[in-house]
Structure formats: C-alpha cells, structure tokens
Amino acid sequence: MRTLFDKIWDSHVVEKLPDGTCILYIDRHLVHEVTSPQAFEGLRLAGRKMRRTDATIAVVDHNIPTSDRKAGIAEPESRLQIETLEKNVKEFGVPYFPVLDPRQGIVHVVGPEQGISLPGFTIVCGDSHTSTHGAMGALAFGIGTSEVEHVLATQTLLQKPARNMLVRVDGTLPLGVTAKDVILAIIGKIGTNGGTGHVIEFAGEAIRSLDMAGRLTVCNMAIEAGARAGLIAPDETTFAYIKGRPFAPQGEAFDHAVAYWRTLASDEGAHYDKIVVLNAADIAPMVTWGTNPESVAPITGVVPDPADVADPAARVQMERMLSYMDLQPGQKLDQVPIDVVFIGSCTNARIEDLRAAAAIAAGRHVAPGVRALVVPGSGLIKAQAEAEGIARTLMNAGFEWREAGCSMCLGMNPDKLTPGQRCASTSNRNFEGRQGPGGRTHLLSPAMAAAAAVAGRLVDVREYL
Amino acid sequence: MPSFTKLTAIAAPLPLANVDTDKIIPARFLKTIARSGLGKNLFDTLRFNPDGSENPDFVLNREPYRHAQILLAHENFGCGSSREHAPWSLLDFGITCVIATSFADIFYNNCFKNFILPVTLSREQVDALMGDAANGANARLSIDLERQVVVRPSGEEFAFEIDPFRKHLLLNGLDDIGQTLQHATAIDAFEKKREAQQSWIPKVVV
Ligand code: SF4
Numbered sequence: 001m002r003t004l005f006d007k008i009w010d011s012h013v014v015e016k017l018p019d020g021t022c023i024l025y026i027d028r029h030l031v032h033e034v035t036s037p038q039a040f041e042g043l044r045l046a047g048r049k050m051r052r053t054d055a056t057i058a059v060v061d062h063n064i065p066t067s068d069r070k071a072g073i074a075e076p077e078s079r080l081q082i083e084t085l086e087k088n089v090k091e092f093g094v095p096y097f098p099v100l101d102p103r104q105g106i107v108h109v110v111g112p113e114q115g116i117s118l119p120g121f122t123i124v125c126g127d128s129h130t131s132t133h134g135a136m137g138a139l140a141f142g143i144g145t146s147e148v149e150h151v152l153a154t155q156t157l158l159q160k161p162a163r164n165m166l167v168r169v170d171g172t173l174p175l176g177v178t179a180k181d182v183i184l185a186i187i188g189k190i191g192t193n194g195g196t197g198h199v200i201e202f203a204g205e206a207i208r209s210l211d212m213a214g215r216l217t218v219c220n221m222a223i224e225a226g227a228r229a230g231l232i233a234p235d236e237t238t239f240a241y242i243k244g245r246p247f248a249p250q251g252e253a254f255d256h257a258v259a260y261w262r263t264l265a266s267d268e269g270a271h272y273d274k275i276v277v278l279n280a281a282d283i284a285p286m287v288t289w290g291t292n293p294e295s296v297a298p299i300t301g302v303v304p305d306p307a308d309v310a311d312p313a314a315r316v317q318m319e320r321m322l323s324y325m326d327l328q329p330g331q332k333l334d335q336v337p338i339d340v341v342f343i344g345s346c347t348n349a350r351i352e353d354l355r356a357a358a359a360i361a362a363g364r365h366v367a368p369g370v371r372a373l374v375v376p377g378s379g380l381i382k383a384q385a386e387a388e389g390i391a392r393t394l395m396n397a398g399f400e401w402r403e404a405g406c407s408m409c410l411g412m413n414p415d416k417l418t419p420g421q422r423c424a425s426t427s428n429r430n431f432e433g434r435q436g437p438g439g440r441t442h443l444l445s446p447a448m449a450a451a452a453a454v455a456g457r458l459v460d461v462r463e464y465l
Numbered sequence: 466m467p468s469f470t471k472l473t474a475i476a477a478p479l480p481l482a483n484v485d486t487d488k489i490i491p492a493r494f495l496k497t498i499a500r501s502g503l504g505k506n507l508f509d510t511l512r513f514n515p516d517g518s519e520n521p522d523f524v525l526n527r528e529p530y531r532h533a534q535i536l537l538a539h540e541n542f543g544c545g546s547s548r549e550h551a552p553w554s555l556l557d558f559g560i561t562c563v564i565a566t567s568f569a570d571i572f573y574n575n576c577f578k579n580f581i582l583p584v585t586l587s588r589e590q591v592d593a594l595m596g597d598a599a600n601g602a603n604a605r606l607s608i609d610l611e612r613q614v615v616v617r618p619s620g621e622e623f624a625f626e627i628d629p630f631r632k633h634l635l636l637n638g639l640d641d642i643g644q645t646l647q648h649a650t651a652i653d654a655f656e657k658k659r660e661a662q663q664s665w666i667p668k669v670v671v
Binding site: 014015017019021023025027028034037038041046048051055056057062063077078080081084095097116118126127128130143144145146147149150153154155156158160192193196197226228247248249254256257260292314317410411412419429431432433434438 | 547
C-alpha cells in the first residue's frame with residue numbers, strides 16, 4: 001500500500017545509491033530569469049551540455065514591469081537578468097515564451113495553464129512556490145541554482161524520499177470561505193515548519209470540491225508550512241482541466257494518460273507519518289497579522305497579545321512582529337486601515353481569482369486614498385478577463401489593470417510598497433520587506449482583498465455578499 | 466574545488482526563529498547574474514539603517530562578530546524562498562557553518578552545494594553555544610566534520626547527524642554533477658524504458 005507521493009517517487013528512481021540517496025528523474029524543468037543565470041554559467045564553465053531541452057520551458061516573471069512593456073525594461077539590472085535569460089535559452093535551445101508572447105506569465109501559472117505540468121510528473125523549478133504544481137497530482141518542488149544546474153546537465157536530482165503527511169479537510173466550506181482561507185487556516189494550525197521534511201497530501205471533501213484554481217492556491221502555499229511539496233490526487237476535475245491544453249497529450253495519448261493517472265491515488269490504508277484533520281465548517285475568512293504566514297487569524301478576531309505567550313523567545317518575536325506591523329494587542333482585525341491592495345501572484349492570479357474579486361468590486365468603488373492593483377497571472381488570463389468584461393468591471397471600480405508578472409508579490413520590479421505602507425495582498429509571503437522595504441503585508445483571499453479595497457480597511461467579505 | 470573538513474572560528478549568536486530568506490538577502494539584491502558580491506547585503510535590513518548607516522546593535526556589526534565564520538540561530542532557519550543567493554551571501558560574508566535547531570529543507574540543501582555546513586542541534590545545545598559565543602573572540606567554536614562534533618571552548622563536544630553521502634561530498638570537495646554523470650548509462654536506460662512504457666508523455670517544443 002503506497003501513497004500518491006510513494007508512487008510518483010518510486011516511478012522516478014533511476015538508481016538508489018548505497019546510503020539511500022536516490023538519483024531521481026525529472027520530467028519537467030521550469031526556468032525563470034532570477035535563479036538560472038549562474039546555473040547556465042556553471043554549465044558553460046564546465047563545458048557541459050544540457051541533457052533535455054524538450055522537457056524544459058523558460059519564462060520571465062519576477063523582474064518585469066507590469067506597465068506597458070513595448071518600451072522595453074528601464075531598470076538596468078532587471079534588463080540584464082532578462083537579457084541573460086534570453087541569451088541562455090537561445091544558446092542552449094530552451095523553449096521560451098518571450099516577454100511579449102501572450103503565453104508569458106508567472107511560471108507557476110503558465111505550467112498548468114499550458115498543460116506542461118501533468119499528473120504523475122516530477123516537476124522542479126528554481127523557485128520555492130513550485131509546490132503549486134502539486135495540485136495537478138505531480139511531485140513538484142523548488143530547488144536552488146546549483147540544483148537547477150544539476151537538472152540542466154543530468155535531468156535528475158540527488159534526493160532522499162520525504163516523509164508522508166496527510167492534511168484532510170472534512171465537510172463543506174461555508175459561504176465566503178475560499179481555498180486561500182483553507183490554506184491559511186492549515187498553516188495557522190500546523191505552523192511554518194509543520195511540514196518540514198514532509199510532502200503534504202491534501203485530501204478530504206473540502207479539497208476534492210475545489211476547482212483547479214483553488215487546488216493550485218492550496219498547494220502553492222504548502223511551502224509556507226515548510227513542506228517539501230504539496231499534492232492533491234488527480235481526479236475528474238484534474239482531467240477535465242487538462243484536456244485540450246496545448247502541451248498536454250492529445251487524442252488517444254490523452255486517454256492512455258488518464259488511464260495511468262487514475263492509478264496514482266493513494267491506496268486505501270497507505271501509511272502517513274503525520275495526519276492533521278480540519279473541519280471546513282470551522283474555517284472563516286482569514287487574514288495574517290504578523291510577518292510569517294502562521295501569524296494568521298479569522299477576520300472576526302483580534303491581534304493577539306504577546307503577554308499571553310509563555311515562551312520568552314516566542315514572546316519577543318511576537319512583539320517584534322507587532323511593532324513592525326504597527327498593530328496593538330487586542331486591536332480588531334476588521335478595523336485595520338490599509339493603503340494598498342494587491343490582487344495577483346502565483347497564489348491568486350488565475351481567472352477564477354479575478355472573477356471573485358470582480359464580483360465584489362462590481363457596482364462599488366475603491367475607497368479614497370487606496371491604491372488597488374490587479375495583476376493577471378499570464379497574458380492569456382489577462383486577455384480572457386478582458387473578453388469576459390471582468391477587467392472593465394475592475395477598472396470602473398477604480399482598480400489598476402496591469403500586465404502579467406510577479407509584480408508586488410516581491411520587491412524586485414517597479415511595483416513596490418513604500419516604507420510604512422500597509423497592503424492587503426493575495427500573495428503568499430508577509431515577511432518583513434517582502435513587498436518593498438518597510439512595507440506591511442496582510443495575506444488574504446482575492447474576494448477579501450477586493451472587499452478591503454472598497455472598505456479602505458480589512459473587512460469581512462461576508463458583509464459584501 | 467572548495468571543501469569542508471574542520472573549522473575553528475568566532476561564532477555570531479542570532480537568537481531568532483524563522484529567519485527567512487528575505488531577511489538573509491532581500492529580493493531587491495537578487496538581480497545579479499553572478500554568485501559573488503552578495504556579502505555586503507547579507508541581512509541588509511537588520512544590518513543597516515534606512516539611511517544606509519550601520520545598525521550598531523546588530524551582531525555582525527560588532528567586534529569580534531564582524532569576523533564570524535559560524536552563525537548560531539533558532540528553529541526553521543532559512544525558511545521561505547529557494548534563492549541560493551541566501552547561502553551565497555553568507556559565504557561571501559565569510560560564514561561557512563550555520564548551527565540552528567532546525568532548517569528549512571531547500572536552504573539546507575543549498576548549503577551543501579556551496580560547501581557550507583548546516584548543523585542541527587537541540588535548543589539546549591544551541592543556547593549553550595550562544596552563551597559561549599557571547600564571550601566573543603575568547604571563545605572560539607570548533608567543528609570537526611569527520612568526527613561529526615561541535616567542540617565548545619570548554620572542550621565539551623556536541624555530536625551532530627549528517628547524511629553520509631553529503632558528508633563525503635563536503636569532505637572531499639566533490640561536485641555532485643560530476644558524481645551523477647558517472648551514472649549516465651543508468652539515466653539513458655531509464656529514459657528509454659520510460660519512453661517505451663509511457664509513450665503518451667509529450668515533448669515540450671515551441
Ligand atoms: S508570484 Fe511571487 S511567489 Fe510566485 S513566483 Fe512570483 S515572486 Fe515567487
């Protein structure tokens with residue numbers, strides 16, 4: 001009896017070395033501009049070739065501005081990094097979606113959207129949020145640049161198997177509670193290192209009933225719980241999503257693939273080293289108050305009091321978080337005023353996320369003094385949102401409508417918070433300075449973010465339904 | 466090729482948990498296409514005031530910790546991003562060993578690729594070493610990878626665990642790509658078998 005993780009792992013072991021380290025075969029390697037230059041350079045210096053270009057795809061996402069790009073990229077260091085990627089993909093023959101290609105977007109949005117990320121695959125990328133692709137039923141994890149080089153050269157990695165962890169969410173989600181709230185609630189429960197050394201399989205009725213966008217959101221943040229990867233068993237929802245995508249198997253090949261994918265689900269009675277169970281009915285819309293994703297509470301709650309924390313080191317850390325976030329113990333979360341709203345990132349920039357935001361924004365307006373940005377996850381999502389009228393709805397409500405990219409998820413491109421600014425953000429990390437030096441981040445769902453934009457403060461989205 | 470065998474050096478105490486990769490090296494410094502030169506921005510927001518001056522309270526701005534080669538921290542060190550810029554910036558500053566109560570997985574992996582030794586000890590042991598480190602230059606810690614021990618100034622030893630394969634690569638300064646390429650025929654065979662059994666797998670061609 002094996003878990004989904006065990007099955008994918010076993011089918012990719014090329015060789016097991018005497019100490020138990022495995023040479024693990026990699027089916028898909030996603031490449032972006034930030035973590036690849038030194039890897040290609042390493043290959044070049046060692047006179048090594050790339051083993052498989054036809055299992056690799058490259059995009060630019062972290063550095064690019066989300067305003068009009070036809071003029072090129074102004075910031076010299078960003079431009080150099082992008083030009084370096086373009087030079088490398090050309091030299092090594094790597095498939096690439098250029099900046100002005102409509103298929104360009106955030107690497108973790110592009111993979112599933114194009115059918116490049118498929119069930120049963122091993123997928124890696126020099127980016128920790130590679131865990132996102134686990135929603136396809138693939139073993140997907142982030143790697144460092146040296147490992148990027150290792151995959152370029154050998155199409156394998158040296159790894160030891162992770163432990164198995166099951167997170168089951170039973171029951172149905174209440175109205176106004178989304179995939180983002182589910183994963184924030186899970187991280188709040190198990191902590192930012194609750195999954196360390198483990199691959200988390202998400203299961204249970206509440207997970208099963210999520211659409212692919214929701215599942216991608218959940219697995220995206222598995223890394224924020226410290227897990228090596230997140231996984232959801234592929235099912236009819238997955239197969240329907242994949243069918244017809246450009247890089248997915250077509251026709252008869254698709255049927256063969258589905259027959260195989262059906263065999264992947266964890267066996268009844270398979271062993272998990274850790275099991276955590278949540279009840280969907282207990283989950284409310286969530287928002288973070290601190291500077292790591294486990295510092296989270298229901299929007300109906302208050303900022304916690306460090307005086308209630310017994311461990312002195314933990315107390316000091318909480319005090320530091322509250323001082324950085326400029327919050328007072330006992331302060332009601334739904335009274336915290338905000339300056340900026342960011343709807344985007346590989347966590348929440350799919351068409352379903354934008355629809356959820358637009359549903360709240362429709363007929364309303366962004367509060368005075370609030371800057372609200374919507375940044376689609378890919379050029380194709382942008383086009384679809386424009387065709388559906390979602391872009392118009394958001395713009396009429398006072399939101400800025402931008403080009404696809406990582407944008408304000410991290411302070412690497414022109415979209416940044418200024419020191420002291422407070423942001424309601426649909427991204428995945430609220431670390432100090434993540435969205436720009438001195439910026440303060442509250443993580444929440446797209447619907448919650450849209451509601452916050454309208455209210456000018458953090459607010460319970462259920463008041464707007 | 467560098468390696469890691471033994472180290473006797475000053476240790477800097479950083480008694481924080483969840484030191485994330487954005488703290489180690491903020492995103493705005495990731496635009497380089499080189500591996501070196503990141504040391505000056507290590508812990509940038511903790512080390513420097515907004516006007517660019519040094520924050521005199523931060524440990525790496527104090528003597529003798531400016532010369533630290535060992536860093537001590539609490540649990541979940543290196544959580545967050547997969548950026549190898551985090552170990553690169555530590556290395557460029559001169560730190561080649563991090564001792565913590567636990568590490569985030571990707572950071573832990575990335576350390577080995579750069580011949581930085583991550584050592585996991587219990588909270589009690591780490592706190593004891595932090596006490597030693599408080600004595601500054603008078604209290605050097607030693608790490609002996611071969612014997613898998615951290616030696617306190619008092620001579621007391623704390624044993625640590627390490628994966629034998631990784632230990633072997635560190636001690637001998639071996640490049641793991643080179644190691645894997647010795648198994649190229651096994652990779653060829655695996656690919657052939659996979660292509661035959663799973664012919665539905667598409668190729669990525671644009
Ligand atoms: S959107 Fe944010 S988390 Fe996702 S890949 Fe880009 S920078 Fe990383």
